Every structure is written in structure tokens, then in C-alpha cells.
Amino acid sequence: xxxxxxxxTPLSAFVLILAACGKQGTGARSGSAxxxxxxxxxxxxxxxxxxxxxxxxxxxAEEFQKQHPKVQVTVGKSGTSGGFKKFAQGEVEIVGASRxxxxxxxxxxxKNGVEYIEIPVAYDxxxxxxxxxxxxxxxxxxxxxxxxxxxxxxxxIVSWDQVRPGFPKERLTLFGAGTxxxxxxxxxxxxxxxxxxxxxxxxxxxxDNILVQGVSRTKGALxxxxxxxxxxxxxxxKLIGIDNGNGPVKPSRETVIDxxxxxxxxxxxxxxxxxxxxxxxxxxxxxxxxxNAGKLSEEVGYIxxxxxxxxxxxxxxxxxxxxxxxxxxxxxxxxKLEDLYRIEEAVQ
Amino acid sequence: xxxxxxxxxxxxxxxxxxxxxxxxxxxxVLFALTxxxxxxxxxxxxxxxxxSPEFLSNFPSRRPDEAGIKAALVGSFYLLLLxxxxxxxxxxxxxxxxxxxxxxxxxxRLVEINITNLAGVPSIIYGLLGLQVFVRTLSMDRSLLAGAxxxxxxxxxxxxxxxxxxxxxxxxxxxxxxxxxxxxxxxTVRYTVLPVALPAILTGIILSLSRVVGETAPLLVIGxxxxxxxxxxxxxxxFTVLPVQIYDWTTRPQKAFQENAAAGIIVLLMLLLxxxxxxxxxxxxxxxxxxx
Numbered sequence: 001x002x003x004x005x006x007x008x009t010p011l012s013a014f015v016l017i018l019a020a021c022g023k024q025g026t027g028a029r030s031g032s033a034x035x036x037x038x039x040x041x042x043x044x045x046x047x048x049x050x051x052x053x054x055x056x057x058x059x060x061a062e063e064f065q066k067q068h069p070k071v072q073v074t075v076g077k078s079g080t081s082g083g084f085k086k087f088a089q090g091e092v093e094i095v096g097a098s099r100x101x102x103x104x105x106x107x108x109x110x111k112n113g114v115e116y117i118e119i120p121v122a123y124d125x126x127x128x129x130x131x132x133x134x135x136x137x138x139x140x141x142x143x144x145x146x147x148x149x150x151x152x153x154x155x156x157i158v159s160w161d162q163v164r165p166g167f168p169k170e171r172l173t174l175f176g177a178g179t180x181x182x183x184x185x186x187x188x189x190x191x192x193x194x195x196x197x198x199x200x201x202x203x204x205x206x207x208d209n210i211l212v213q214g215v216s217r218t219k220g221a222l223x224x225x226x227x228x229x230x231x232x233x234x235x236x237x238k239l240i241g242i243d244n245g246n247g248p249v250k251p252s253r254e255t256v257i258d259x260x261x262x263x264x265x266x267x268x269x270x271x272x273x274x275x276x277x278x279x280x281x282x283x284x285x286x287x288x289x290x291x292n293a294g295k296l297s298e299e300v301g302y303i304x305x306x307x308x309x310x311x312x313x314x315x316x317x318x319x320x321x322x323x324x325x326x327x328x329x330x331x332x333x334x335x336k337l338e339d340l341y342r343i344e345e346a347v348q
Numbered sequence: 349x350x351x352x353x354x355x356x357x358x359x360x361x362x363x364x365x366x367x368x369x370x371x372x373x374x375x376x377v378l379f380a381l382t383x384x385x386x387x388x389x390x391x392x393x394x395x396x397x398x399x400s401p402e403f404l405s406n407f408p409s410r411r412p413d414e415a416g417i418k419a420a421l422v423g424s425f426y427l428l429l430l431x432x433x434x435x436x437x438x439x440x441x442x443x444x445x446x447x448x449x450x451x452x453x454x455x456x457r458l459v460e461i462n463i464t465n466l467a468g469v470p471s472i473i474y475g476l477l478g479l480q481v482f483v484r485t486l487s488m489d490r491s492l493l494a495g496a497x498x499x500x501x502x503x504x505x506x507x508x509x510x511x512x513x514x515x516x517x518x519x520x521x522x523x524x525x526x527x528x529x530x531x532x533x534x535x536t537v538r539y540t541v542l543p544v545a546l547p548a549i550l551t552g553i554i555l556s557l558s559r560v561v562g563e564t565a566p567l568l569v570i571g572x573x574x575x576x577x578x579x580x581x582x583x584x585x586x587f588t589v590l591p592v593q594i595y596d597w598t599t600r601p602q603k604a605f606q607e608n609a610a611a612g613i614i615v616l617l618m619l620l621l622x623x624x625x626x627x628x629x630x631x632x633x634x635x636x637x638x639x640x
Contacts, residue, residue, distance in 0.1 A: 058575040059410040065577055074586045075575035207599045232601040300410055301601060
């Protein structure tokens with residue numbers, strides 16, 4: 001008899017635990033109801049998505065929890081695409097995205113009854129860099145970038161003299177974002193013209209520090225990644241300008257805000273589940289996010305949006321305007337956020 | 349004359365071969381040790397300035413000098429305990445059944461082949477399985493429990509294989525002796541076979557659990573979070589672990605976060621070292637007890 005008891009005790013405990021986990025959502029809600037008396041927010045807010053947006057969400061969560069210590073905010077790192085998958089399944093309340101939502105992702109949300117509000121939180125610039133020993137290249141035109149990165153270049157454009165006449169016969173080694181990242185989606189859309197269209201024979205990495213190392217150790221290297229990684233490794237890299245028809249422009253706070261560093265400046269977003277906003281702690285968190293996104297995004301190495309855009313975003317949030325201002329078409333290039341959100345509001 | 353002289357010549361040649369082999373062997377060991385030392389020294393130089401009581405007791409932060417590994421360290425510890433609680437009884441039980449009780453037929457052979465194969469499956473596959481089965485179908489959510497179940501699956505093949513190897517080293521004469529004295533098969537296993545096999549089983553368990561402590565990919569897939577500022581307060585809590593925290597810090601642009609990552613690695617190494625030391629201690633203790 002004895003061994004049987006020993007066997008069944010842990011098994012039944014296990015089943016009980018399973019049942020408890022399934023009810024987690026309701027448990028959190030009843031908790032917030034009882035705390036409403038003291039006006040203190042409680043509950044768990046789950047964020048996932050882009051690794052680019054993660055430092056901003058982390059900073060906001062850190063500050064928010066100082067004011068509301070009973071709210072638990074967790075931030076995961078599944079990449080923009082992975083984050084949207086979890087968001088559509090209702091596994092997270094908020095997803096960080098380094099590009100606007102895509103049609104397929106929008107459909108997945110709709111199928112599961114997940115409605116969302118899109119909120120821009122900061123600007124990021126994609127820096128194009130070469131090795132410091134590269135003396136010949138100070139800027140590239142968008143057409144030249146396309147020539148290097150389009151799928152047709154695979155195996156053909158292998159030397160710098162093919163990029164522009166006058167460049168030396170130096171082997172061209174390419175470093176870029178991994179295919180799961182929003183940075184890859186945005187860069188391909190901006191340079192090649194279509195999301196995810198890229199040559200395959202380059203060195204991809206989800207970890208931008210690996211790309212930094214690669215470019216800094218290879219004389220004929222050309223790479224792209226977030227501007228913050230250039231700013232923290234200025235001694236190992238050479239930043240080049242991008243000529244979009246109006247002369248070469250290097251990425252900086254000024255050129256991103258005045259819109260001249262195109263097409264490689266991009267807005268970063270969070271997407272918030274409308275249903276989750278019924279919970280007071282989620283609504284309070286998102287409001288706090290919009291209010292502090294500017295200051296905190298600068299602190300972690302990004303560029304704050306113009307104050308007007310945060311005001312527009314707050315209006316969108318308070319009126320609960322659903323859907324994407326980008327029509328759920330994924331990455332779009334050269335759009336000024338202010339214009340976009342203002343037009344949308346005029347229509348409504 | 350020729351025969352007498354040829355023998356030392358043959359001997360000398362063999363001797364030279366032996367010396368060459370020793371030299372190559374020593375070179376390989378030296379290479380491995382040098383690489384390891386360089387890595388360890390670099391990690392230590394990068395990270396030791398960040399090691400402080402605050403580093404162990406702070407939650408993650410956007411400010412690298414305020415960031416700590418409390419959540420990750422405690423998360424790793426809980427995950428380890430829970431994984432052990434799930435994987436050890438099932439794994440050792442399966443091994444005992446397969447070695448001591450099961451008839452050898454096509455079915456047990458099929459099970460054996462599958463277990464051996466499973467030991468070689470990349471860990472991220474276990475992560476994908478865990479995401480679908482534990483997180484979604486069994487709706488455990490992105491919890492400590494889902495993580496432990498996934499890790500238990502990952503550890504099981506190694507535990508079963510090691511435990512079976514351990515059981516096989518027990519000489520049959522001991523089993524026959526016990527049975528001849530009138531003990532049942534259960535009593536034979538419980539009081540004769542298991543104590544003898546225990547050191548080998550323990551070593552297998554601790555080695556596979558060490559692998560669990562260092563695993564990153566499957567936990568990222570099932571949704572271990574990167575930022576969390578509360579300790580897990582139950583089996584259903586969200587969690588993070590040391591390797592996930594270290595991985596996140598290494599991908600940040602700021603140098604100071606790289607130092608945090610190095611410090612995190614030092615702590616992780618200490619933890620692994622402690623676990624392996626425990627394995628050796630337990631093995632020696634049980635071996636001595638047996639000799640008496």
C-alpha cells in the first residue's frame with residue numbers, strides 16, 4: 001500500500017496545480033476589485049515583442065513599478081513577428097514592434113477577437129557602417145544600397161568596384177539583421193522596396209554586437225544595424241551617409257527628427273490589446289508609457305518623437321481608436337507620423 | 349646477428365611512436381586548457397568589478413550599474429528544484445523498470461532506441477514542444493511550471509540513460525544472492541541494486557541538471573521573460589533565468605551591460621561548479637558507505 005500512496009500524492013498535487021494555472025486571469029481580476037477600495041493598482045501586465053523596443057519598455061516598467069509596486073510588469077523578447085503571434089493568441093497584453101503590423105498578423109488578431117490600439121513611442125535610425133580602414137566610401141545612394149542588397153545581387157555583387165566605378169577592387173563582405181527581426185523587415189522594405197526581399201549571402205545575426213564585431217574586423221565590410229550600436233562603438237566603425245536624392249545625410253538626432261535621414265529612420269511602436277485596457281492597471285500603464293516614452297527612450301539611446309505626436313498618440317489612446325494608421329501593410333518608408341495620425345483623425 | 353639488432357630497432361620505433369602520441373595528447377590538453385583559461389580570465393577581468401552584494405540582490409534595470417540578477421538567480425534555482433522534482437522520479441523509475449522489470453521484446457527495444465535518439469534532439473525542439481503542449485494546450489501559460497516541465501523533458505533521456513548504465517554495472521551475483529535469500533524482486537531492487545547503482549545515477553542526474561541550468565533557447569521559446577522585478581511566488585508565476593538574463597545583456601549596445609553579462613557568467617559558473625562539486629561529494633560518500 002505504501003508505495004502507491006507515495007505515487008499518488010505528487011500526481012494529484014500536479015493536477016491541482018494545472019487547474020490553478022488555468023484560472024490565473026480571473027484571479028488577477030478579483031484581486032484588482034478588492035484593491036479598488038484603497039485605490040491601489042494590482043495585477044500582471046505582460047509585454048513581449050521586438051528586442052529593439054525592449055529597453056524602452058523595460059525603462060517604463062521600472063519607473064511605473066516605483067509608483068505602483070503591486071503591479072507586476074514582465075517584458076519578453078520574441079522579436080516583432082514572434083511578439084505579434086503571442087499577441088494574437090491573447091498571451092500578452094502589449095507587444096513592442098519595430099515596424100507596423102502586417103495584414104496577416106492583423107487577420108490573426110481579428111480571427112481571435114483581439115482588437116488593438118497602435119501607439120508610436122520613439123524613433124530609431126538604422127545606421128549603415130563600414131570598416132574604419134575603408135577610405136573610399138563616405139556615403140552611398142539608395143540606388144547603390146539596393147544594388148548591393150537586392151536578391152539579384154546574390155553571388156554577383158561581390159566587390160566594392162561593382163558598387164560604384166572608382167571604388168577599389170576590395171572584397172565586399174556584408175553584415176545585416178537576422179530575418180526574424182523587424183530591423184530586417186524595415187531595411188529590406190526601405191532599400192529593396194519589398195519586405196523580406198534580400199540577398200541571402202550575407203552574415204546575419206539577431207545580435208547587433210556580433211555585427212559590430214564583424215564590421216570592425218573586416219576591411220571590406222558593409223553592415224547595417226540600430227544607431228545606438230554605432231554610438232557605443234564609434235572607435236571601431238565608420239558611419240556613412242545615405243543619399244536619397246538630396247545629397248548624403250548621416251543619421252543623428254537632428255536629421256531623424258527633421259525627416260532628412262530617409263529612408264532609414266523608422267518609428268517604434270507598442271500595440272495594446274483593447275480588451276486588456278478594461279483592467280485599470282493596464283490602462284494606467286499605457287498612459288504612463290505615452291507620458292514618459294519621450295524622456296525614457298532618449299535615456300536608453302533612441303530618439304524621442306516630436307511632442308505633437310505624443311499628444312496625438314494620447315488622443316488615440318483615450319478615444320480608443322482601434323487599428324493601424326498604416327493600414328496593416330507592414331513597413332512603410334518615409335512617412336511622417338504627425339501627418340499620418342492627423343489625417344486619420346480628420347477622417348474620423 | 350641481424351635478428352638480434354632488429355629487435356631493439358623495432359622497440360625503438362614503438363617507443364618513438366608512444367612518445368609522439370603522448371606529445372600530441374599533451375598538446376591537445378594544453379590547447380583545451382589554454383582556451384578555457386583565456387575565456388575564464390577574460391570573463392573574470394570584464395566582470396569582477398560588477399560583482400557585489402547589490403548585483404545579487406537587485407532586479408534588472410535600464411541603468412547598468414543598478415541592474416542585478418536577483419530575479420534570474422532565484423528563477424534559476426526554482427526552475428532547477430522543480431525540474432529535479434519532476435525528472436528524477438520519472439527518469440529513475442523508467443530506468444529501473446526498463447532494466448529490472450520489463451521483458452525484453454520489440455516494444456522495450458523501441459522505447460530504448462527512442463530514448464537514445466531523444467538525448468540527441470536539439471534543445472530548441474523541446475522548447476517548441478513545450479510551447480505547444482504545456483503553455484498552450486495545457487494552458488500553463490508562460491509559467492515556472494511550464495518551464496520546468498519542458499526542462500524535465502530535456503533532462504529525462506540523459507537521466508534514464510545514465511541510470512540504466514548505473515544499474516547495469518551492478519553484478520548479477522548480487523541480484524541472485526538477494527533473490528536466493530527469499531527477497532522479492534522489489535526488495536532486491538530497493539535494498540540491493542539501487543544502493544550499489546546510486547553513485548552512478550546521482551552523477552547522471554547532476555550532469556543533466558547542470559545542462560538544464562545552462563539552457564537558454566527552449567526557455568526563450570516558451571516565454572521566459574527578460575525583465576521582471578518580482579520573485580516567482582508560485583508555480584504559475586512568470587520567471588527568468590540566469591542564461592536568459594546574460595544573453596539579453598550581451599545583446600545590448602552599452603559596454604556596461606557587457607560587464608554585467610560577464611559578472612552574470614561568473615555567478616553561473618560558480619553555481620555549476622558547486623553543483624558538480626556536490627555530485628563528486630555525493631558519489632564519494634555513497635561509494636565509501638558501500639565499501640564498508
